[in-house]
Amino acid sequence: MxxxxxxxxxxxxxxxxxxxxxxxxxxxxxGGGNSKVVAKPRVSASGKITIDGKPVAAGSISFVNNETGNSGSGAIVDGTYTVKAADGPNPGPSAVVVIAKEKAGEDDKWQWSDKVDVPAAGYTGDFTITQKQTKPARKKMIDN
CATH class of the missing domain: 1.20.5 (Single alpha-helices involved in coiled-coils or other helix-helix interfaces)
Incomplete structure (x- = not known):
């Protein structure tokens, strides 16, 4: 037994x-076997970012495509951002998120977001932000 x-x-x-x-x-x-994953092209993005008329000293910018959910991001240095196509956003309607610092090496200070349409040829655009449009950046939960 x-x-x-x-x-x-x-x-x-x-x-x-x-x-x-x-x-x-x-x-x-x-997805029931009929979902298709389609690789979308990525494009470059560049421009300037100011807050209350002054260049953002440091931070990051991210573009999140509304259709694919893919994001492309790059650094902000002295009020300028440049995102290479390899790291860039997908063309189409996207949310853009800026996270800024008062000085390089400091903690994130504030964040701002908006909606943009990223062209297939790449995105070139300046963002003029006022302090009233921002909100405090989220605090890091883990220190590296």
Whole structure:
């Protein structure tokens, strides 16, 4: 009797393992098999960013495409941002998020966001922001 219980448990383990491996291999919950992943091109972005008429000293800018969810981002240095196409946004309607510091090396000070349409030829645009349009940047949860 004990031998048959051991065989039964062994068969169950094997069956569960085969099911798990099969689910991983074919995917589970992946959109019903008709979802298509289409690689979208990335484009460059560049421009200037000021707050209350002064160049943003340091920070980052991100473009998040509304359709793909992909983001492209780059650094802000002395009020200028340049994002190479390899790191850039997908063309189309996007949210743009600016996170700024008062000085390079300091903690993030404030953030601002807006909506833009990124052209297929690349985005070139300046952002003129007022302090009233910003909100405090989120604090880092983990220090590196």
């Amino acid at each position: 004990l031998d048959s219980v051991a065989k039964y448990r062994s068969m169950i383990r094997i069956s569960v393992s085969v099911c798990c491996v099969s689910m991983i291999a074919i995917g589970c919950g992946g």
